[in-house]
Amino acid sequence: MSTEEFVKNFYLQKQNLLNLSFDIDSQNRSVVSSKIKDLNLNEIETEKLKKIFSHLLNDTFYTILLGLDGSASIGNSQESFKIYDEENNLISESGDLEGYAYEYFHENKLETKNSKCDFIAEIHLKKEIEGGRKNYVMSDYRCQLMFNFDNYQTSARQIFIGANYVFPGDNVNAEIDILSKEYFRGKLKVGMNFKLLEVLQIIGTGKIIKIVNEELISN
Incomplete structure (x- = not known):
């Protein structure tokens, strides 16, 4: 063994x-x-x-x-x-x-070793008193994502790992697919932080822990 x-x-x-x-x-x-x-x-x-x-x-x-x-x-x-x-x-x-x-x-290696997503991230949903959502979200949730290095927003699909629901205040790892892959080509790296938004409301934050789509990795 x-x-x-x-x-x-x-x-x-x-x-x-x-x-x-x-x-x-x-x-x-x-x-x-x-x-x-x-x-x-x-x-x-x-x-x-x-x-x-x-x-x-x-x-x-x-x-x-x-x-x-x-x-x-x-x-x-x-x-x-x-x-x-x-x-x-x-x-x-x-x-x-x-x-x-x-x-x-x-890092949920067992669940993500065959993943086809763009990257794996640790997500934190803000509590309502912090300006976050009132209710939970379900896996396959979609919202806007904005990295801290510029103001460009992209749609992001999130598949929660080991959870069907995520509640305000929770932390969870998620497989994330972004819509604007071409814009972020060669710009991302492990440890990079981002915000999750619904319209103009920041409802959560995240940090990349593994990049699966190698075309997105910063040179």
Whole structure:
């Protein structure tokens, strides 16, 4: 088993636990899914709870991996470990896990490795009291996008990763396609910030974490 496969399996286990917890219609429900079913939540309330569970599991598994890497403490102890598979092949030693852990748990590598979008971004929707929207938006949401380096606006389609709904105040990663590809050819780079607008209202902000469409990458 490679270092990346080891980390990927942790991420898959996180996804399995999340799915099992919200499989409330199964005849073989877990204790957690039974408790969630007893709450009798509607679709929106269930989505909010699932998002909380997802963040909690992400933090838990990511922290464990960094703990095994020597980059974070486990309990009150911080030390590095060497990890071997059952055939005594070295999977990782100090510093090997952190990069892959970040890619899977913060950049959604599994979901986006075959993406055909223009770029992946971390999105933040402003709260209503901050001038943002009153209501949630659904995945496949479209609005205007404006990068901070000029005032040109383009239509942007957003497919949320791991979420069907995003609520004011939330952060989410999204696959983004922009309409004006030709205008932005050779102008974008990782870490670049932008605004999301509905008419003249800034309803959110974002930051590029991965560029998929190589024609857009700044030279």
